[in-house]
Amino acid sequence: MIDILGIGNAIVDVVARADDGFLSRHDMHKGAMILVDAERAEAVYAAMPPGVESSGGSAANTCAVAAGLGARVAYIGKVADDQLGGVFRHDIKAAGVDFPSSPLIGGAPTARCLILVTPDGQRTMNTFLGACVTLGEADVDATLVASAAVTYLEGYLFDPPEAQAAFRKAAAAAHAAGKQVALSLSDAFCVHRHRAAFRDLVAGHVDILFANETEITALYEENTWEAAAEHARRDVGLAALTRGEGGSVVLRGGETVVVAPEYARIVDTTGAGDAYAAGFLTALTAGLALPACGRLGSLAAAEVIGHYGARPEADLRAMRKLVG
């Protein structure tokens, strides 16, 4: 029995500081994630300031934070058999997450995300998917899925061609075992690229939905957050909708829980949503009430926002105790 099984794109982040001029000179949309091919990745990397490498990937970040908070966690994702794949494997295991996925041999290299952090703390991401494009149904162990209280899927999985099949297989296996499926929408542009598939999945196969303001309005093509939120309330059993500095709102049937943000010095917002989902699901799978779930989400997000990088720096066990 585990609490959370994450499935996602296994990525090593390369984080560097840049000013807004760098973004506009390189046609980047601030705050968004764009997919780049190997050639564009080379060009962006060559132009970037010195960087710092650390393991990333949205669902993988969530898993690392959840394990730090005390949850029992496993992760499925595809790295290559190369140095950065070794770094990814080391870090997720050292974070306390089980990582049974075998590496890709002799194919594309481990995925890299080139992240530019502007002085306002916003991160702009250029992802070269590399080995992640080979993640497919065969990588999803249905027995592992059945053992998890929640299977957590990142929306970015809709980009690699085979991953949607992995996604659907995992959702089916979870529900066959009477377990829950959580989805994070990841990015508004990702939602635009795959809106129909997302709408179908959320309405039919997702029990817990995570989304920020631009993502939820993109999903439902609504002009206001309020209208989109009401749509989510009807569509999905439990929705945890983050609102940046406005905290978050949790909807379950007729119930609405407003969660205050925790104070954070904003250094780098990379991984904030991932950490929120980690806190939320750790509390939820421990049987805590929705206000405690939201609070642990806010606390975890605040820790990650306070420094560069998406993985936690602080000892999170004390944080877990704050919510009972």
Add this chain to the structure above:
Amino acid sequence: MIDILGIGNAIVDVVARADDGFLSRHDMHKGAMILVDAERAEAVYAAMPPGVESSGGSAANTCAVAAGLGARVAYIGKVADDQLGGVFRHDIKAAGVDFPSSPLIGGAPTARCLILVTPDGQRTMNTFLGACVTLGEADVDATLVASAAVTYLEGYLFDPPEAQAAFRKAAAAAHAAGKQVALSLSDAFCVHRHRAAFRDLVAGHVDILFANETEITALYEENTWEAAAEHARRDVGLAALTRGEGGSVVLRGGETVVVAPEYARIVDTTGAGDAYAAGFLTALTAGLALPACGRLGSLAAAEVIGHYGARPEADLRAMRKLVG
């Protein structure tokens, strides 16, 4: 014409936090650098908490800081033709340092230094030299050396078997061109391993010596810093001796300049000595007086001590202006 040419072990750092118990369980001497083979590197890495990767190497750090301060800088060092070698090359070039060295093809991987940072900010280093052991005379371009006002050598170069020859060739080429040779002693244990060779070099071939308290007393086998410092004064034209929180003392013939430390929040002392040398040499090659050289050294060290990692995070151009 360039100001500073650094020659050193080209290394990628893997930095993780650890408590003192981790160091003692793994027989590490706090604050020191030990050399490890591939097998021991694997074992230490497997036991380490999640890490963050960034380019390192003592002389390379000095070069990156000096370039950030506005000096014209080049670097010679050996990486492999692998992912971490690509990271090293990107970072030093992005820092503004010319890096003409060709990579090693088909041999050992790029060097890694596994760094454990304890809560007191001390760093304990486990270096797997990898491709660095192939650095030799052939890698030293005498024309490049002759074009540099100062050729800066790290003491760690005495560990790889061929590098001492590179070291001597560089010193000879610099002096033949009427230029200066600087040496950093790097580490007290490194001095113990190669004391006779260091003594010979310092007395006969070094114009500018950098050393901290344990290194200078180890070099001269003196019980007090004062006795060792007087020995250095007789031995070398210019000695910049750092004293940790006590600042530094610069000796040139009968002249003694006491330099105050700059206030720094101590997070991670990795690279403090490297940054001091960078500030000092940037000011020296710009023709500034010794007090300004020491002050720029202290300012640069304070920046690096205030965050994790050995490369600067702040924009250093403003710092350079502080010393005229």
